Amino acid sequence: MPVDTIDLRLLRIFGTIVEAGGFAAAQDELNLSLSTISGHIAALETRLGVKLCHRGRSGFRLTDDGRQVYEEARRLLASVEHFDGRVRGLKRALSGALTIGLTDNTISDPNAPLETVFAGFAREAPSVLLTVVTRPPHELLRDVVAGEIHLAVASFPRIALGLSYLDLYVETQRFYCGAEHPLYGVPDAEIDVETVRRHPIVGRAYWGQRDLKIFAIGGPRAVVSDMESEARLILSGAYLGYLPDHYAARFVAEARLRPIRSDLFAYPAPFQAAFLPDRERQRVVATFLGHLRRVFPAAGPEPAGAPSPRRRLAP
Incomplete structure (x- = not known):
């Protein structure tokens, strides 16, 4: 029967x-x-x-x-x-693949506990194949727009139209010189914009002229694509340049670097997660964003309805 x-x-x-x-x-x-x-x-x-x-x-x-x-x-x-x-x-189990893009050298930043996000995501989605790629911020934006990666976390040099941005945290950038540089022993009170302009400055390819606006110079004397290369040039004593304070901290502690005029040259670099709005409708991406929101209070609560793009923090 x-x-x-x-x-x-x-x-x-x-x-x-x-x-x-x-x-x-x-x-x-x-x-x-x-x-x-x-x-x-x-x-x-x-x-x-x-x-x-x-x-x-x-x-x-x-x-x-x-x-x-x-x-x-x-x-x-x-x-x-x-x-x-x-x-x-x-039906509840998460499967498939997720590709996350990161910028380099953020692991020393206490404001960026991304490992906690990855741990929570791995517990909730153990069957998902997670791929993490590290690229400069402008390349991450390009790949998010092209659909090659699902989501990128970085401090982005520009706003890409059509993307949603989730505020995460702020990184402090300071202007440094190496122990072998002529300005290393000069007191901050004797250093101004004109003083700095007389020395070669490192620029970051992905920032364009963002780091150099305050100095009103035509262009940098050296260009790098990653943080380690910039640190090496500054440590050489031949160049001045910007570094995140958490990244430079160990060199400062070793008296190999010093920040110059933090009251004048330091600036905040907002870090965000960038993604195509439609991606948030995918369960795997929405799950990862949920863990970002739980770890980073600045991201705010999860949306009750359909996701909507957030405004990008002003640089």
Whole structure:
């Protein structure tokens, strides 16, 4: 006999009656009247073609067929529940791939606990293949727009139209010179913009002239594409340039670098997560964004409805 949904419902009612010890005892749990319960059992007996139980003044008692049906029903319903649970688990499970883009040399920043984000995401989505790529900020923007990566975290040199930005934290950039540089021993009180302009300055390719605006110079005397290269040039004593304060801290502690006029040259660099708005509708991306929001208070709460682009922090 093929089993359909009605049969499963009737078998559940029958099982509840057996376990309660009778029709009247099962009323509260089933929330059904005695006549309705009796009708359901009669329908099940007709469907199966066997008498399941005796009921009446002598009380409730299973027949031999009824006991066998009850045992088989228990096994069948347990299998159905197991199947339902597995299917629900498959629907909830996250799978597929996620590619995250990062800029280099942020691991020493105490304001950037991205490892906590990755740990939470890995616990929630253990089956997802996570790929992390490290590139300069302008290349990350390009790849997000092109759809090559799902989401990028960096301090971006410009606003790319059509992207959503999630505020995360702020990194402080300071202007440094090396221990071998002529300005290393000069007090800050004797250094101004004109003083700095007389010395070669390092520029970052991905920032354009952003670092150099205050100095009003035509261009840098050296150009780099990553933080380590800039640090090496500044440490050489031949150039001045910007570095994140957390990155430069160890060299400052070793007296190999010193910041110059932080009151004048330092500036905040906002870090954000950039992504195409449609990406937030993908469960894997939405899950990662959820962990970013939980770890970084500046990101704000998860949106109640459809995601909408946030305004980018002013540089």
